Amino acid sequence: MRLRIRGLTAGWTRVPTVDGVDADVPEGGLTALVGPNGSGKSTLLKTVYRALRPRAGRRLLGEEDLLGLDRREAARRVGVLGQDQGGGFDFTAEEAVALGRVPHTGPFGGLGAADREAVAEALERTGCAAFADRPLSRLSGGERQRVLLARALAQRPRLLVLDEPTNHLDPRHQFAVLELVAGLGTTVLAALHTLDLAAAYADRVVALRAGRVAAAGTPAEVFAPEPLRAVFGLEGTLLADPVTGRPRLLTRPAGAPAAPGGSGTPGRAAHAPRR
Numbered sequence: 122m123r124l125r126i127r128g129l130t131a132g133w134t135r136v137p138t139v140d141g142v143d144a145d146v147p148e149g150g151l152t153a154l155v156g157p158n159g160s161g162k163s164t165l166l167k168t169v170y171r172a173l174r175p176r177a178g179r180r181l182l183g184e185e186d187l188l189g190l191d192r193r194e195a196a197r198r199v200g201v202l203g204q205d206q207g208g209g210f211d212f213t214a215e216e217a218v219a220l221g222r223v224p225h226t227g228p229f230g231g232l233g234a235a236d237r238e239a240v241a242e243a244l245e246r247t248g249c250a251a252f253a254d255r256p257l258s259r260l261s262g263g264e265r266q267r268v269l270l271a272r273a274l275a276q277r278p279r280l281l282v283l284d285e286p287t288n289h290l291d292p293r294h295q296f297a298v299l300e301l302v303a304g305l306g307t308t309v310l311a312a313l314h315t316l317d318l319a320a321a322y323a324d325r326v327v328a329l330r331a332g333r334v335a336a337a338g339t340p341a342e343v344f345a346p347e348p349l350r351a352v353f354g355l356e357g358t359l360l361a362d363p364v365t366g367r368p369r370l371l372t373r374p375a376g377a378p379a380a381p382g383g384s385g386t387p388g389r390a391a392h393a394p395r396r
């Protein structure tokens with residue numbers, strides 16, 4: 122189900138943090154939300170998963186305005202991995218993932234066979250099955266992050282909203298998590314700091330700068346030299362990974378001096394022959 126964000130304005134003080142944002146999140150694909158620190162990514166995501174009420178604008182999931190849904194309907198449709206989740210009771214990993222079914226079962230509903238299957242599948246797909254019985258307090262930061270992702274997957278939502286899903290993850294699990302969410306066939310909107318991962322896995326990229334959309338389009342469009350410099354102050358080279366064929370983005374600070382043996386040419390492919 123696609124998400125359309127229109128004229129979204131929201132913030133924490135009188136000055137809006139996110140100002141008049143229009144963005145499209147196509148059905149079934151991964152849209153990466155990128156931007157420098159403080160550009161408003163988390164604020165924007167919070168308005169989508171209804172942790173923050175916007176001052177203006179609409180968020181249409183399919184044809185429905187998310188604001189018009191009651192809490193439980195919204196929770197069924199939108200799965201969330203936020204930045205400040207996971208506190209509270211010391212559930213086991215499996216119990217925490219089972220909470221993802223509450224929007225379907227109700228708080229006292231008990232799990233049916235379909236619910237248990239959704240929980241088991243989510244634990245398996247995120248690599249959490251091996252520590253399903255361990256309390257969250259005895260998991261590493263990265264393991265806990267994967268449990269929170271599993272909880273959102275167990276919900277089987279129509280839209281997944283992920284705020285920095287690769288936080289705390291080692292490189293192998295960063296790839297694994299993005300491979301997983303990119304292949305779900307669910308509509309996913311994910312804030313990502315690692316531009317290389319956004320380039321490799323996103324179908325679409327929306328770049329924020331100071332609360333406004335500075336660029337949107339395919340990874341090749343948004344990570345082209347001009348938007349990369351304007352939004353991030355970076356120069357970059359987009360290459361095809363020789364093994365996976367996925368795009369890979371090499372970045373460096375704009376104007377970085379060339380090292381001895383470097384080509385010295387911004388935007389030049391790293392595998393091009395040296396002069």
Ligand SMILES: Nc1ncnc2c1ncn2[C@@H]1O[C@H](COP(=O)(O)OP(=O)(O)OP(=O)(O)O)[C@@H](O)[C@H]1O
Pocket residue numbers: 133138156157158159160161162163164165
């Ligand atoms: N709960 C809050 N109360 C007050 N101000 C906030 C709150 N959350 C965020 N802000 C402010 O809103 C602005 C945008 O923050 P936000 O977290 O949306 O940015 P971000 O792009 O997600 O940043 P980062 O990349 O650092 O995670 C920042 O100036 C921040 O200080």
